[in-house]
Amino acid sequence: MGIIQIAIVILVLLLLVKPLGTYLYQVFRNEDNRTDKWFSWAEKPIFALIGLKDRKGMTWKGYALSFVITNIILVASGYLILRLQKVLPFNPNGIDNMESTLSFNTIISFMTNTNLQHYSGESGLSYFAQMAVITMMMFTSAATGLCVAIAFIRAVTSKGTTVGNFFEDFVKAHIRVFIPAAFIIAMVLVALQVPQTLKPALSVTTMEGSEQQIAVGPVAALESIKHLGTNGGGYMGVNSSHPFENPSPLTNVIEILCMWSLGAALPYTFGLFAKSRKQGWIIFSVMMTLFIGFLSLNYAAESNGNPALNRLGIDASQGSMEGKEVRFGIAQSSLFTTVTTAATTGSVNNMHDTLTPLGGITPLSLMMLNSVFGGKGVGLMNMLMYAILAVFLAGLMVGRTPEFLGRKIEAREMKLIAIVILVHPFIILAPTALALMTDAGQAGITNAGFHGISQVLYEYTSSAANNGSGFEGLADNTLFWNITTGLVMLFGRYISMIALLAVGGSLMRKQWVPETLGTFRTDNKLFAGILLAVVLIIGALTFLPVLVLGPIAEHLTIR
């Protein structure tokens, strides 16, 4: 039954890719189409309000500048709200202002679509902060990511100098994609028992006569955009394993599809922009192959259970249930874990710290590769970067200038791509080493031995990949962890986004090279194989040693 339910979810996803991918293409192709009729009435007043008179196309630099400035302003306003939440409205539980380094970490975390949380929602945020900072940034950061990915797609698939107008894209992403979808999904979740209320926490007397406090709040509105925008920050401390955030297997499936479908549809959108749907499907199939491989590893490891508990003589047929919910069991937990780290969402419906060592390799590896579906756009951008690298390597092997989508790949692009490829492991491994060497870093470790290395490694991998899930045992609300992970998230998001936009900007200025018999084709199975190998080889060369020190060593001690 476990494999059947996983297969059904994957099948539904496959059915969603084409309609959603087509819809995104229609929204962003900037030519008259049906979606104008549905939404322009709502967009016109917004364009007027923000003073966007002409929607002139921008160069990649103008686009990058616009999204960075917008994010800086949002960060500043959000930071103020967190620091002043005590005196602002909608604070029935009397939550105090947030401390400064925690506020820094939190605001960077949400603006970069990471949603790493060093606070607990029930006790750390007022209802107003949950709405005006957390929920708001879940929209704006997702929209930012989607816009940049669309700009990158335009750059690699068209000629000229402009990649589109950031503000126009930003408004469209909200009005035509995220807000209507989030509202509908929120209402569906409420119907399936996710709370949505502004009343303070409830207090009841239990059956055995003791007092029980029950935290509630406007959960559903946050829950829907948390997944649609691949944000992942929970309303409650334990995220989607909380029965209020994720009451049933059905809500679990809905949340999985919400975080997965837009990211999975983007390769198809890319195919439409590139006027080669086959090219889109090739990218998609490489992603899906990697996904199924890592899913199988996690599912098998968790089904086999924790060897250390299995030998105690009880009935171990359920698999590893520590840190998991009965309603989800192994199949729904395993699928959620794989999707949330592939799609860089970072919500969890089971505790990743309690995963079996081999099962824990799945979320770690997917975040290290950071290109399997990915969040709003970033995964596709990284995969296209690997594609460019793949044609470069293939070109070197046969001794001719590499081309991708009719453009020559030359030194400038390869230098920028080398930066992006090196930055990711650098901002994971360097701080991991720093944390393991310093007392301030070691103080966070709560599970001794090899697992302690995994805890530290996971935290920085999650920050760098802008995922936000954690080996949550880590005691991370300290000056050291707040500042270091804050910086890693910042670099992880903006360096790759800006560098890849620069690659796009540089490609779009080049002459088209006519396709000939000698052109290396990028839309066939051979290329899919090369791409898969490039992703795996680069990932393994970079991260295998540290995986051996952490999860693999732990596995050998308890097997």
Added chain:
Amino acid sequence: MNNPVQTSSTSTPHAEAGNARVSVGIALRASLVFIVLCGVLYPLVTTGAAQLLMPKQAGGSLITDESGKVVGSELIGQNFTDPQFFHGRVSSIEYNAAGSGSNNYAPSNPEMIDRTKASIEAWKENNPDVPVSELPMDLVTNSGSGLDPHISPQAADIQIPRISKLTEIPEAELQQLVKKHTEGRDLGVFGEPRVNVLKLNLALRELLS
């Protein structure tokens, strides 16, 4: 984008600066618009609609006992220590839903292994009629949320001999009760079969009185 009248790619520094100046004004206004739209209007409208259309679900799915008193939420587990009742899963926070969480024990953590051994010893003492080999994993492990309202049907079944002995309700009747409160997989395929411990115990208490 395929518009032939486009600015040249070699834009002067002056033009770039102008571009930036315009951007700040628009960025500021766009930020304000979306803070209000996404951060205030969207959640408030959603709250209004949810409260109007589905007040019970939106309010946290509270349940009442036979006398009409609110005893909890059907989604949130409760701590049961009385051996006459069905017990839920291990919870390091003792089902205090003001927060949520667990110890996040690594699979190799010796504290977790000791805790599980202690649970098994306690089981042997309180349930001498049921061999340990029938004790399912979910009953001796901590859920992720610490608030798991469910146990597996097997975990409910093996508690029947103990409860029957203490309450003098025949085992067959208790088996019937557990069966009635067993929820199947969602849509027949998703998730796992499960028993809501709070609902089951409410029904059990009704049977006792």
